[in-house]
Amino acid sequence: MATRPSRPALRARYDRRRQEILLGAARVFAQHGYDQTAMPELAEALGLATGSLYHYFPGKEQLLMGICDQLLDPLLEQARALLDREDPPEQQLRALVRLWVAHVVECRDHMLVFQQERHVIERGATWRGVRASRKRFERLVEEVLTRVDEAGAATLADRKLALWALLGMVNHTAQWYRARGPLGAQQIADGYVDLLLAGSGVLSSSAGSATR
Amino acid sequence: MATRPSRPALRARYDRRRQEILLGAARVFAQHGYDQTAMPELAEALGLATGSLYHYFPGKEQLLMGICDQLLDPLLEQARALLDREDPPEQQLRALVRLWVAHVVECRDHMLVFQQERHVIERGATWRGVRASRKRFERLVEEVLTRVDEAGAATLADRKLALWALLGMVNHTAQWYRARGPLGAQQIADGYVDLLLAGSGVLSSSAGSATR
DNA sequence: TCGAAGTCCGAACGAGCATTCGATATCCTT
């Protein structure tokens, strides 16, 4: 009945199993779609009985929510840590996009599910938390762009447009990235940043973008 | 039972009604999600009885397929016409992105549905046609980028990455564009093109991008 | 104006699904 063990010694195992289930669920949902995946089907893919799923999650929707959290929480945390440091804005931007792309590539399935279920996430009070996280992250990106702009190193033609362009590029990466492909996460990230910065008439191919 | 009238005089009305239904369905699917929308619910939103839907479409899936066609066919056609002309590559790129963004903005609902149902579209023989159209359009974009590159006007750091970046930016536009927003479709398109071209060290703000 | 073709209706059907639950097996603690 989805109860976290009261005995502390067992919590670790329970939590770990929960995370594993989310990982597997993300994979299956990304492939077959959230609604098209039946709970028994998911359970089988995870090597569990149907009922066991409900030991870890009260329902299907919480599974989806867990996937969103697993995607957004670490991203937000890393981004915050980065913004707190007082590095030059341009360097911050590059670092942010690098970790972001790396995360998207790492959590490709989560990302695909997150995008596919936009219509669920964008409605209803239950999803306020997820929406807030997404919003917070986007604001962090915007903040970095603002810093870059104000540092005068680069002037973005339109800051909002630059933000949305960046969001589009990075998020879309989940759709085409292949682990065995010729491009690594860092190369991709640097490519995006170069577009954005060079696009505003600064460095044509920043020293910082030299990769591997 | 979804039979096209044999009497020619009635075909026009039938076809028109079909298109209208697709339009409405796209709106509802974009908002509530394809799977989450029940056929009676959809029918009601369209001011029809449940059974009437099946007069125009043999099933729910064909509704989705119709939406994809309504999105891709005109886009593909316009793009082809553009590529056939012998304009300078750079101008072609700008024109292509302009009509593309305009279409995305025009068919925002279709686009959202198309993106959300990726997992359906990418599987199964039934969807081969839609996949082929998508692929064909992407190849047209790639072709234009190649021309730009080879004309020597601009050298894209990595042509594939540029292509995917562009696809990401433009497709993502459907997520944030608002008709009452400050940015028009053409401004957005030009912004994207400027990023791409300026990003490769050519024109910082092309004359062609002057909008309105 | 008559008959046929087309359009629309909405209750009823049956398959598929999320979730429940009582039982069983396994694990910690003492």
Add this chain to the structure above:
DNA sequence: AAGGATATCGAATGCTCGTTCGGACTTCGA
């Protein structure tokens, strides 16, 4: 080693939803 907590099971339940169908109404063509 015993007992309670935890973990897993999978068949049964009740509901939702896509689709069907027989009939009523409307429009077209001659």
